[in-house]
Every structure is written in structure tokens, then in C-alpha cells.
Amino acid sequence: MWRSAGGVRSMEVQSQHNVSFSNRSKKNNVSREARMLRVSQEREEQERILASIPSILITIDEHDRVTHWNPAAESIFGIPASQALGRPLQQCPIQWDWQPIIQGISTCRGKHAPVKLDDLRYTRPDGHEGIIGITLNPLGDGTEASGRVLLLGADITERRLMERQFAQALKMESIGRLAAGIAHEINTPTQYVGDNIRFLQDAMRDLMDLLQRFRDMLECAKRGAVSAEQIAELEQAIEDADLEYLLEEIPKAIAQSLEGVDRVAKIVRAMKEFSHPGAAEMTSIDLNHALESTITVARNEWKYVADMVTDFDPNLPPVPCLPGDINQVFLNIIVNAAHAIADVVGDGSKGKGTITVSTRALGDWVEVRISDTGTGIPEAIRSKIFDPFFTTKQIGRGTGQGLAYAHSVVVEKHKGIITFETEEGKGTTFIIRLPLHQEERVEEAAA
Incomplete structure (x- = not known):
């Protein structure tokens, strides 16, 4: 009986073990299915998030084949994802300037760093011309380049139009302020x-x-x-x-x-x-002549309080720039210089100050210096002078937009540099440096 009972007991233990294993298997299957469901839900959520982004999202593999083409790209370019996915990017019928795109992708892969391409002109689905800003980002784990690239961009046509309208309004405001002097x-x-x-x-x-x-x-x-x-x-x-x-x-x-x-x-x-x-695109101009014209326009602002000294480099090469914007920058700084000197000499009846404008070529750069013998900039506000709406002038004499606009034009639009040297009681020199080769500056900025 013991043995028999033992045999029965052994069979019961084996049966319990099989049930336990079966339960664990079922639990594992349920857990695996739950994980798969969770992964699927997360993927769907990511797809919904990507689809809701209003910016262009395009990814290409190491062979330039399109691997992702979001709804914004479909809408902006008028090309369905079904016609783009799997095709080389250059075979997608996008009507834009391909040269900077191809060069940018090459630079992005070569330097494994983002490349920013501003103001790419393209043809919209309605046949009108538009402007796109694109940033090319390398995709990878950060340690090894995969060759994949993300094109992230947006249609900035309306923004550029508003910027031009604002620039023109600022210019006309300046002309209105100078009108009486110009009439004189x-x-x-x-x-x-x-x-x-x-x-x-x-x-x-x-x-x-x-x-x-x-x-x-x-x-x-x-x-x-x-x-x-x-x-x-x-x-x-x-x-x-x-x-x-x-x-x-x-x-x-x-x-x-x-x-x-x-x-x-x-x-x-x-x-x-x-x-x-002015031109909406970069145009090579004679910067010396542009400065002479601006000095002439602003003459009534400075002639009573300052003597104007010019030291122009006669061999200055043509400078690629946006002429209207750069003229406005020069005007803002010259008028500021006249006001700073007026704060020192009053109406000029007891002596005048000096405004000095000079140009020179520095390798791949052109430098413009505008100096005054005014009050100088107090140390406490030096970090704020390029901030929008910051001004120390009385109401009606300044809006605080002049230097903020100058910084935006020089740094953002021209990839240049604007700095200043100042000493309280002695005066200020604004230094503007503009690159002679805009394409190279775009690549340097990307690196």
C-alpha cells in the first residue's frame, strides 16, 4: 500500500507541476502579448504625434532613399507619401533649388553635424513661389554616423513677407523722422x-x-x-x-x-x-557708396553737432548683402552716434564732436567701423543694447528697435558679426563684419 500510495502521490506531484508550468506559459504569453500591444500603441502614438507636427519631416537612408514623409511634406510639396517613400530624394518632383540641398546633405554627413539652409525658394502646389527654411540633421547613436539624415523644415513665406514689411515700415519711419532735415x-x-x-x-x-x-x-x-x-x-x-x-x-x-x-x-x-x-536676395554692392548715401540722408541729424570723417578702403571688394537692410543698419547707428554726441555738446554752438566711418577688407570679411565721441555706454546696460524695445532715449527720440534690428540683420540674415567698444565719457565704436562668401558662412555656422 505504501508503494502504491507513494506511486499515487508521485503522480499527483507530477500533475501539479504540469499545471504550474502551463499557468506560467499562459502568463508569459499574456505578458508578451501585452508588451507587443504596448509597443504597438506607443508606435501608433508616435505616428500620431509626428503626423500632427506642422513642420516638414523627411528622413532619408544612407542611399538617399526616402524612409519617412509626413503629412506636412505632403501638403507643402503636393506630393503624397506613396509617391515619395522608397524613392531617392532627388527623384521626388520637388520644384526647388537642389544644389544647396545636395551640398547640405553631403556636409551634414561629412561633419556629422546639423546644417541650416535658410530661404530656399520653391514652387508651391498652387504654382506660386514660396520660401522654405530647412535644417538637415544627422541620424545615429552619436558615436557612429549611419548616413541617415532628417530634413526638418517649414514654409516661411509669410514670415519673410512680414519681416520685409516690418523692415520697410522701419525704413519709412526713419525717413519720416528725417524728412524735415532732408527738406532743409x-x-x-x-x-x-x-x-x-x-x-x-x-x-x-x-x-x-x-x-x-x-x-x-x-x-x-x-x-x-x-x-x-x-x-x-x-x-x-x-x-x-x-x-x-x-x-x-x-x-x-x-x-x-x-x-x-x-x-x-x-x-x-x-x-x-x-x-x-531693395532686393529680396543677396546682391553684391559697393559698401562705400552705400555708406556715402546713408551719411547724406542723415546729414541734418549730425551736421550741427559733429564733423563727419570718412576713411573708406578704395580697394574694398563688392559685398554680398541685402542693400536695403544694411542701409537701415548704418542709418540707425549713425543717428545713434549723433544723438550720443548731442548729449555731450548740446546744440554744437560751443564745439562739435566727431563721427568717424571707416571700411576695410579683412581676408574673407569686410569690416565697417562707426565711431563717435559721445557719452559712451554705461556698463550696467551694455548687455541689453541689442534687446528689442530697450532704449534710454526720451519718448519720440527712439523706440528701442534700431540696434535690435541691426543685430538681426547682421547676425541672422548676413551671418555676420556686430560688436562694440565703448568707454564712458569718451565714446563708442560699433564694429560690423560681413562675410564676402555667404555660402561658406552657412557651412561654418552649421558646423
Whole structure:
């Protein structure tokens, strides 16, 4: 019985073990299914998040084949994901400038670092031109490059349009502020041109009278009947007309009038160049000429309180820039310099300060320095001067946008540098450096 009972007991133990193993297997299967479900749910959640992002999200593998094409890319380019996935990126019918994209992808992979491409022009599905900003990011674990690249971007057409409108509004605000001074600058040469023309009108009347007397004398001489009385009358007429004075002053009046006309023409040209909206793309310009035009436009702001000294590099190469924006930067700094000097010298009746504007080439850069002998910038606010709306000026004299705008234009739009050197009681020098090769600066910024 013991053995039999033992046998029965052994079978019961084996049966319990099998049940326990079966339960564990079921639990493992349930746990595995739960994990798979959780992973699937997480993946779906990630897909929903990616799909809801309004930015372009495109990924390519090491062979440039598209592996992800989100709804924003479908909407912006008008290309369904089904037509893009699995195809080489360059075979996708995107109507944009491919050269910077290809070069950017190569740089991104080569340096394993993000590359930012601003203001890429493309054709929208509706046929209109748009602007895209793209950042190329390498994908990998951070230790080894996989060759995969993420293209993250957005349509910035409206933003660029608003920026241009703001820049133009700022420019027109500046022109409005300078209008009275510009009118005075035009009125002064116009007045002496008018005075000279009136003098020439009177002189011409006297000369015509003399000329008629000479004609009469000539007729008498032809007949051989010139009398002493006629000669005396002619001499008296020459003396009354003050012929020597007229012969001396008429050339001066003409020269002064031409100078006045040139002065007015220069002001009008400077105003036209300054107020023009300018090119939306980089244009190589003569920076010395741009500075001369801006100095002319701002003349009434500085002429009473400062002497203007220019030291332009005659061999300065053409500089790629946005002319309208750069002119506004120069104007803001020159006007600020005049105001800083006015705070020291008052109306200039007891002496003037000095504004010095210089240019020079520094390798792959061009440097512009605008110095003043004003108050200098207090140490407590030096870190804030490029902040939007920060100003120490009285209401009506400044909005706090000038230097913030200058920083945005130089640093963000031109990949340049703007700094300053200052000493309280001595003055300030603003230093602007612009690159001669914008493409190389984009790559350097990306690295």
C-alpha cells in the first residue's frame, strides 16, 4: 500500500507541476502579448504625434532613399507619401533649388553635424513661389554616423513677407523722422541756385543792353561815322553795367548753381536708394557708396553737432548683402552716434564732436567701423543694447528697435558679426563684419 500510495502521490506531484508550468506559459504569453500591444500603441502614438507636427519631416537612408514623409511634406510639396517613400530624394518632383540641398546633405554627413539652409525658394502646389527654411540633421547613436539624415523644415513665406514689411515700415519711419532735415538740406542749395539765377537774369539784361550799343557802334564804324560822343556813351554804358564785375561773378554764379543742382541730385539719389525696398536676395554692392548715401540722408541729424570723417578702403571688394537692410543698419547707428554726441555738446554752438566711418577688407570679411565721441555706454546696460524695445532715449527720440534690428540683420540674415567698444565719457565704436562668401558662412555656422 505504501508503494502504491507513494506511486499515487508521485503522480499527483507530477500533475501539479504540469499545471504550474502551463499557468506560467499562459502568463508569459499574456505578458508578451501585452508588451507587443504596448509597443504597438506607443508606435501608433508616435505616428500620431509626428503626423500632427506642422513642420516638414523627411528622413532619408544612407542611399538617399526616402524612409519617412509626413503629412506636412505632403501638403507643402503636393506630393503624397506613396509617391515619395522608397524613392531617392532627388527623384521626388520637388520644384526647388537642389544644389544647396545636395551640398547640405553631403556636409551634414561629412561633419556629422546639423546644417541650416535658410530661404530656399520653391514652387508651391498652387504654382506660386514660396520660401522654405530647412535644417538637415544627422541620424545615429552619436558615436557612429549611419548616413541617415532628417530634413526638418517649414514654409516661411509669410514670415519673410512680414519681416520685409516690418523692415520697410522701419525704413519709412526713419525717413519720416528725417524728412524735415532732408527738406532743409534740399531747400538750402535750392535757395542759392534761385538767387544765382536771378543775378544771371539781371546780368543778362545789362549785357544785352551793352551788346546792342556795340552793334550800333559797329554799324557806325562800317559807315566811317563814329563820333567821339558815341565812344563816350559806350564807355559810360560799360562803366554803368560794371562789366568787369559781371565777367568775374557770372562764372562763379554758374559754378555755384551747378554745385547746388549736384547737391540736390545727390540728396535725391541717396533718398531713392535708401527708401527703395531693395532686393529680396543677396546682391553684391559697393559698401562705400552705400555708406556715402546713408551719411547724406542723415546729414541734418549730425551736421550741427559733429564733423563727419570718412576713411573708406578704395580697394574694398563688392559685398554680398541685402542693400536695403544694411542701409537701415548704418542709418540707425549713425543717428545713434549723433544723438550720443548731442548729449555731450548740446546744440554744437560751443564745439562739435566727431563721427568717424571707416571700411576695410579683412581676408574673407569686410569690416565697417562707426565711431563717435559721445557719452559712451554705461556698463550696467551694455548687455541689453541689442534687446528689442530697450532704449534710454526720451519718448519720440527712439523706440528701442534700431540696434535690435541691426543685430538681426547682421547676425541672422548676413551671418555676420556686430560688436562694440565703448568707454564712458569718451565714446563708442560699433564694429560690423560681413562675410564676402555667404555660402561658406552657412557651412561654418552649421558646423
